[in-house]
Amino acid sequence: MSASAAESLAHDAAPSVPRFPLDQWYVAALGWELKDQPLGRTLLNKPVVLFRTADGQVAALEDRCCHRALPLSNGTLEERGVRCGYHGLLFSADGKCLEIPGQDKLPSKAKVPAYHVREQDRIVWIWFGSEAHPQPTCEPPVYDVHSSGKYLFDGDVYHYDAPYQLIHDNLMDLSHLGYVHLHTIGGNASIHMNAQMKVEEIGDVVRVVRHMPDSVPPPTYTAAYPFKGNVDRWQEIEFHVSHLRIWTGAVDASTDAVDDPERGGFHMRGFHGVTPETDTTSHYFWTMATNPKSDPEAVKAKVIEQTILTFDEDKVVVEAQYRNMCRFEGRPLLDIHVDAGANRARRIIEQLRNSTR
Missing domain, CATH: 3.90.380.10 (Naphthalene 1,2-dioxygenase Alpha Subunit; Chain A, domain 1)
Incomplete structure (x- = not known):
């Protein structure tokens, strides 16, 4: 192998630099944006659907139904999660398919990726981690200006x-x-x-x-x-x-x-x-x-x-x-x-x- 070919191969094998800093909490929404409809938003080139669960917690999934790829943000919210607006598959906050209308068996592949998301001081934060840190390594930022009662x-x-x-x-x-x-x-x-x-x-x-x-x-x-x-x-x-x-x-x-x-x-x-x-x-x-x-x-x-x-x-x-x-x-x-x-x-x-x- 020539030196130039070896250099090219090494370059191709080298990890690429991410477009944006990873291992960070980014703002995904303001708390009052999440009401009775799912919210679709692209963040760091990733299509995400944001919603609240029945108990008021925030959730975030990849904005793509695993059946026929309709954005889940085109669906509706129910007590147990978000329902696809095409064929009615129902997904929980952790991305698991809970129901396929007209079908009892739920395939193991019936799920969509879920993101780590937290609400802090009326701000909704989403974690974008590197391969080394897919789980959050810290809590989202505190902003007590929103919660102190002084303002x-x-x-x-x-x-x-x-x-x-x-x-x-x-x-x-x-x-x-x-x-x-x-x-x-x-x-x-x-x-x-x-x-x-x-x-x-x-x-x-x-x-x-x-x-x-x-x-x-x-x-x-x-x-x-x-x-x-x-x-x-x-x-x-x-x-x-x-x-x-x-x-x-x-x-x-x-x-x-x-x-x-x-x-x-x-x-x-x-x-x-x-x-x-x-x-x-x-x-x-x-x-x-x-x-x-x-x-x-x-x-x-x-x-x-x-x-x-x-x-x-x-x-x-x-x-x-x-x-x-x-x-x-x-x-x-x-x-x-x-x-x-x-x-x-x-x-x-x-x-x-x-x-x-």
Whole structure:
């Protein structure tokens, strides 16, 4: 065998690098999405059907009936599981076929793969493991902002026609607020671009902290909170492989310290579950929590309305960015100072992809 042929054979035999980091919990749904119908969703290139069992537990199966391949998400929910909408095969939460209408014998092959799925703090997580770790090696992330009782929150799901890491890039760099979000959470663009910024990396987590003292509060803030004038703003971004946590807000200028964990003022705590659908499309699960000082339901509604307007603006920018990246494929991109956090996040993703081949 020639050297080149041997090298080719060795290359073919080498484990391939997964498209996405494995051995991770990814967001599959928000808890309130799972009601009385099965929910079909592609996650990490895998078609999955999600549903609740009769006792309220979440379940996830491969979205394919083993009989004639109709998506199980086209079926119906019953007390014992999900029933295929083609010939009525009934499957339990662990993927076993419980019933074939008109047939007593259940073949051993009458089953579909089941996924490990958990609900934690109103977020539904699904485990995507490597061959070495098909079973979860840890519990899903805790997000007690949803369960502590200190905040009111709501949220929804976006579908992006763009790769998931472009969403990471957008969330890791909030300097764009002064340009993209002028009418909501923006503010003075120069202050955003020159904000004091600290970037640190702890294991697989990247943390970006930005402070903007003595700023004019943006429209979303003044609509939700009775500020007296200028404010001291903070932005704390915490990147995890499967999601980001972003705590933003402001206090009246020269009152509370913006690095005090118990500071007062106006808070917006955002959860951002960014899950790849395919190599080029993504699911973006978000919630926003706030701490109204008065008229809580009205203020929460205003914050959620403004958040939706903000995220609509982001979606337009990110999808247009990706379309243009495809048009100019191969052209180099320039890094500037505000890209430090996003670049660190990308390095972590690449390291984890290579470690789970």
